[in-house]
Amino acid sequence: MTPCPTMHLLLLFPSFPAATPPAPVKMADRPVPVAEKRLMDVKLGELPRWLAGRNWSPNGLVGGVLGGYDRYYNKYINVKKGGIGGVAMFVFGYVVLSYVWDYEHLKHDRWRKYH
Amino acid sequence: MTLSLFDQFLSPALMGVPLAAAALALPWALFPRPTLRWVNNRLLTLQNWFFGQFAQQIFLPINIAGHKWAVLLTSLMLFLITLNTAGLLPYTFTPTTQLSMNMGFAVPLWLATVILGMRTQPTHSLGHLLPEGTPTLLIPVLIIIETISLFIRPLALGVRLTANLTAGHLLIQLVSTATSVLLMTMPVLAVLTATLLFLLTLLEVAVAMIQAYVFVLLLSLYLQENV
Numbered sequence: 001m002t003p004c005p006t007m008h009l010l011l012l013f014p015s016f017p018a019a020t021p022p023a024p025v026k027m028a029d030r031p032v033p034v035a036e037k038r039l040m041d042v043k044l045g046e047l048p049r050w051l052a053g054r055n056w057s058p059n060g061l062v063g064g065v066l067g068g069y070d071r072y073y074n075k076y077i078n079v080k081k082g083g084i085g086g087v088a089m090f091v092f093g094y095v096v097l098s099y100v101w102d103y104e105h106l107k108h109d110r111w112r113k114y115h
Numbered sequence: 116m117t118l119s120l121f122d123q124f125l126s127p128a129l130m131g132v133p134l135a136a137a138a139l140a141l142p143w144a145l146f147p148r149p150t151l152r153w154v155n156n157r158l159l160t161l162q163n164w165f166f167g168q169f170a171q172q173i174f175l176p177i178n179i180a181g182h183k184w185a186v187l188l189t190s191l192m193l194f195l196i197t198l199n200t201a202g203l204l205p206y207t208f209t210p211t212t213q214l215s216m217n218m219g220f221a222v223p224l225w226l227a228t229v230i231l232g233m234r235t236q237p238t239h240s241l242g243h244l245l246p247e248g249t250p251t252l253l254i255p256v257l258i259i260i261e262t263i264s265l266f267i268r269p270l271a272l273g274v275r276l277t278a279n280l281t282a283g284h285l286l287i288q289l290v291s292t293a294t295s296v297l298l299m300t301m302p303v304l305a306v307l308t309a310t311l312l313f314l315l316t317l318l319e320v321a322v323a324m325i326q327a328y329v330f331v332l333l334l335s336l337y338l339q340e341n342v
Binding site for chain 2: 069073077079081082086087090091094097098099100104
């Protein structure tokens with residue numbers, strides 16, 4: 001006799017739902033420690049923990065700056081048909097940074113009746 | 116708090132770091148490192164073309180021994196031209212308006228050319244103190260004059276760059292203040308001053324580039340005499 005009696009049933013009902021093996025866990029679904037997430041994936045509540053997990057040593061800061069520079073460069077400038085946009089955005093950011101840096105001094109430059 | 120016209124040349128600090136630090140770091144960010152590729156991106160291609168043109172132009176009259184200075188003078192030119200033109204953007208700080216920085220460039224480089232000349236070919240270098248064909252009676256006076264002119268060179272280099280840029284920035288500030296004040300009272304006159312401001316800005320862009328070029332050109336001339 002057949003070792004598994006239900007096999008006859010399976011022959012009659014081939015689409016009978018048999019026990020399917022568990023679905024494989026995808027890489028994207030695995031839980032990731034907060035410190036290793038990219039900034040855009042970090043939830044607002046997790047932000048202090050994320051910041052605490054970053055490398056704040058001098059080497060880490062320099063690495064961060066150079067990494068950021070590389071990312072910007074490879075995205076906007078090191079492309080086949082780069083235009084003025086890449087440099088223009090950077091220069092605009094520099095102007096904004098200069099304004100912020102100078103603000104304490106600039107805020108005194110207001111319209112006055114008597115100078 | 117009294118505001119003076121020279122307040123634009125201050126370098127305020129944010130959390131202890133002066134704005135001059137950001138201004139000096141800008142040229143580093145604008146000139147990326149060339150790659151080993153045969154064809155680079157457009158920015159690098161443009162910059163490399165410019166370096167080649169400039170180096171060829173400057174080093175054509177200098178003999179082979181002076182070509183060791185190519186990297187130094189080209190990088191100096193790039194640094195100055197970037198600082199000068201970036202200083203024309205609103206709210207930015209121009210380090211080359213500070214006499215201390217320009218003298219810091221001028222004196223060591225000029226002194227290097229003089230010492231190089233005195234060490235490798237002292238007779239030839241000293242010979243520059245007396246132009247050819249001088250009448251005999253004028254020789255003592257002329258040697259004194261040429262020595263003074265030799266020592267005034269670094270001062271002239273530094274002060275020329277400082278004065279040109281400072282004066283340009285001041286003029287822009289004055290004319291723009293005049294324009295914005297006149298806009299309230301006499302708008303027609305404000306149009307005139309606005310035109311003046313536009314032309315002045317164009318001039319300042321040109322001056323920014325020319326002054327950097329002149330600085331490096333004169334240094335290359337001093338090098339040519341001594342090498």
